[in-house]
Amino acid sequence: MPKNTTNQIQNKHLKQKQFLYNLLLAIYLSSLCSAFSQNISLEIITNSKSEDSLISKYFQNIEFDSFNEMTEEINQTKNKLYLEGYLQHKFHNLKKNSKENYSLEFFSEKKTKQITLYIYDTKTLNYLTDLDYKISKNSIKIKPQEIREILPKLTQNAAEIGNPLTTFQLINILASEKGFSAELKVNRKENRNLTKVIIKGYSKFPKSFIKHQAKLKTPALFQKKKILDKTKTLEELDFVSFSKAPELQFKKDSTSLYLYLDKKNTNTLEGFLGFSPNEDESKLRLAGYLNLNLINNFNQGERTNLTYKSNGDNQQILNLNTNLPFLFKSPISLSTGINIFRQDSTFSNASQTLETSLNIAKNTFLSTSLELEQSTTSQNSENTNTKPYKKQIYSGKLSYSKTKNSTLQPQSAYLEFIAGTALRKTQNPNTTNQFIASLNAAYNFRISPNHNLHLNNQTALLKSTNYLDNELFRFGGINNIRGFKENSISANLYTTLQTEYRYSPSSKIYINTIIDAAYYENNLSNQEDILYSFGLGTSLLTKAGILKLNLANGIHNNQKFELSNSILHLTLIANF
Known part of the structure; x- marks a missing residue:
C-alpha cells in the first residue's frame, strides 16, 4: 500500500477518536451540571387553614438552589412573623426526606396584640413622648407591627441630634402571665460634629457661599437631614451644578461632607427689538436694548450687569x-x-x-x-x-x-x-x-x-x-x-x-x-x-x-x- 494512503487512513481514525472523545466529554459535563442544578424543595406542614394562609403570605419560595438559601428564607420568614405579633410561633422538626426534598413543621400559636417595651435611654424616651406615646415606668405599650415603623424613626432621630451611629436592638423578649415584654437596648456613640466640607471638581468654588449661603459651618453638631437640606441651597446657584449627590464620610475622629461640583458658564447677552408703527411717518419705529450679564468670571460669585436701552423717541x-x-x-x-x-x-x-x-x-x-x-x-x-x-x-x-x-x-x-x-x-x-x-x-x-x-x-x-x-x-x-x-x-x-x-x-x-x-x-x-x-x-x-x-x-x-x-x-x- 502506498505511504500516502496509509497516512490518510491514520488521520481519519484520529479524527473519529477525537470526535468520540469530545462527545463523551460533553455528555459527562451536561450530566454533571444537571446534578448540581437540581433544586431543593421544602414542604411546610401546618395544622390549620389559618396557618396555611400565613405560610402563603410570608413564605415567598418553596424551591431553592441550595440548603443555605433555604435556611435564609426560613429565618427571614421568622422575622416577618415576629413583627406581625406571632411571638410564640415555631418552625421545628426539619427533615430530609430525600436528596431533593425537605419538610418542616410550623405552629403559629396565638397572635400577640400588645407588647410592653422597656426603655432606659432618656433621649429615646423624650422622643417617644414627642410622638405621643404614653410613658409609664420607663416603658410603653406598643403593637408588634409598630416596632417595624418606630425603629427607623428612632435611628433617624438619633442622627438628627448628633448620634448617627446609634444602634437599637430588642433583647430579653419574655412571656409571662401579664403578656409579652422586651427591652430596647440603645447603644449610643459620642456626639459627632461635622468637621470638614470638601469640594471635589470645582476646586475654585468660592468657599464663602458654603458658610453664608448654605449656612454650613464647621465644626457644628452633625445633623444629617439638616446638612443635606442646606446643600440643596447650592443647587439654586446659577453658576454651579452637582455632578453627583453629596456624600458623608465617617472616621474615628472626624466627619466630612463631600460636595461634587462643576462650574457652569452662565454669562448672558440679551438683545431686544420692538417694532411698532410710527405715528408721524409711514415707517416702523424701532426700539431695543442690550443686556449683558457677567457672572462668576473671577470665581467669587460676583455679578456685573450692563444695560443700554433706546425707545426710538430719542430716549436712552x-x-x-x-x-x-x-x-x-x-x-x-x-x-x-x-x-x-x-x-x-x-x-x-x-x-x-x-x-x-x-x-x-x-x-x-x-x-x-x-x-x-x-x-x-x-x-x-x-x-x-x-x-x-x-x-x-x-x-x-x-x-x-x-x-x-x-x-x-x-x-x-x-x-x-x-x-x-x-x-x-x-x-x-x-x-x-x-x-x-x-x-x-x-x-x-x-x-x-x-x-x-x-x-x-x-x-x-x-x-x-x-x-x-x-x-x-x-x-x-x-x-x-x-x-x-x-x-x-x-x-x-x-x-x-x-x-x-x-x-x-x-x-x-x-x-x-x-x-x-x-x-x-x-x-x-x-x-x-x-x-x-x-x-x-x-x-x-x-x-x-x-x-x-x-x-x-x-x-x-x-x-x-x-x-x-x-x-x-x-x-x-x-x-x-
Whole structure:
C-alpha cells in the first residue's frame, strides 16, 4: 500500500477518536451540571387553614438552589412573623426526606396584640413622648407591627441630634402571665460634629457661599437631614451644578461632607427689538436694548450687569451694576450702580448707588442703600415742569429669589420690596421731603408638567408735595406692560400685572398668552388711566440661545381695538 494512503487512513481514525472523545466529554459535563442544578424543595406542614394562609403570605419560595438559601428564607420568614405579633410561633422538626426534598413543621400559636417595651435611654424616651406615646415606668405599650415603623424613626432621630451611629436592638423578649415584654437596648456613640466640607471638581468654588449661603459651618453638631437640606441651597446657584449627590464620610475622629461640583458658564447677552408703527411717518419705529450679564468670571460669585436701552423717541438709558457677595468672607455683600437717563435734549438724570445686604435666611436678603441723583435740564426747553435738582435717597430693601433647574423657565419665585425717603433740592432753596416705595414680584404656578401660569407685578410710588416731570417713573414695554412703547408713560404711581398661560409641548418650547393690565396716576398732569394689552407669544430653545417672540396690542381705557397699534417684541438670550 502506498505511504500516502496509509497516512490518510491514520488521520481519519484520529479524527473519529477525537470526535468520540469530545462527545463523551460533553455528555459527562451536561450530566454533571444537571446534578448540581437540581433544586431543593421544602414542604411546610401546618395544622390549620389559618396557618396555611400565613405560610402563603410570608413564605415567598418553596424551591431553592441550595440548603443555605433555604435556611435564609426560613429565618427571614421568622422575622416577618415576629413583627406581625406571632411571638410564640415555631418552625421545628426539619427533615430530609430525600436528596431533593425537605419538610418542616410550623405552629403559629396565638397572635400577640400588645407588647410592653422597656426603655432606659432618656433621649429615646423624650422622643417617644414627642410622638405621643404614653410613658409609664420607663416603658410603653406598643403593637408588634409598630416596632417595624418606630425603629427607623428612632435611628433617624438619633442622627438628627448628633448620634448617627446609634444602634437599637430588642433583647430579653419574655412571656409571662401579664403578656409579652422586651427591652430596647440603645447603644449610643459620642456626639459627632461635622468637621470638614470638601469640594471635589470645582476646586475654585468660592468657599464663602458654603458658610453664608448654605449656612454650613464647621465644626457644628452633625445633623444629617439638616446638612443635606442646606446643600440643596447650592443647587439654586446659577453658576454651579452637582455632578453627583453629596456624600458623608465617617472616621474615628472626624466627619466630612463631600460636595461634587462643576462650574457652569452662565454669562448672558440679551438683545431686544420692538417694532411698532410710527405715528408721524409711514415707517416702523424701532426700539431695543442690550443686556449683558457677567457672572462668576473671577470665581467669587460676583455679578456685573450692563444695560443700554433706546425707545426710538430719542430716549436712552444706560445702567451699570456690580454685586460682590460675602465681601472679605463676611456675611455682608456690596453692590454699586450707575444709572444715566436721557430724554432727547430736554433733560438728563445721573445717579450713583451704594448698597449693602445681609443674607438673613435661605434665599432672603435685607439691604440698605444710599442713592445720589442729579438732573440737568436744557435752558431752551419749553417744558416748564422740568427743573434741575439734586436728590439723596435712603432706602431699605427686602428681597427673595428662588430658581429651579429649567433653561426656559428658571425663575419660580421672586420678591423685592423697597421703601425709603428722599431729600430733593432745586434752585429754590427749599428742600422737599419725599417717600419712595416699589414692589416687584413674580411667581410661576405649575398646573401640570406641561402647563404653567406666570404672574409678574411691578408697583412704584413717589409721594411728594410737588412733582417734577424729570423725576417721575417711566414705564411701558416688554418688562411691565407689553403692547406699549418702551418707557413711554410717566407717572408718580403705577402698578402693572403681566400674566402668561404657558403650554410646553417639550422642554425646548412653550407657547404663551399675553394678558397685561396697568393702572397709573400722574399728579403733575392730573392724569390717571387703566391700560390693557392682549397677545400671543412663544419661547424657543435654539442653538443660538433662547428666542422669544411676543405680539401684543395695547389699549387705553375706553379706546377701541386697532390692529395697527400692535407691537412685536423680539428677544434673544445667548449664554457664553
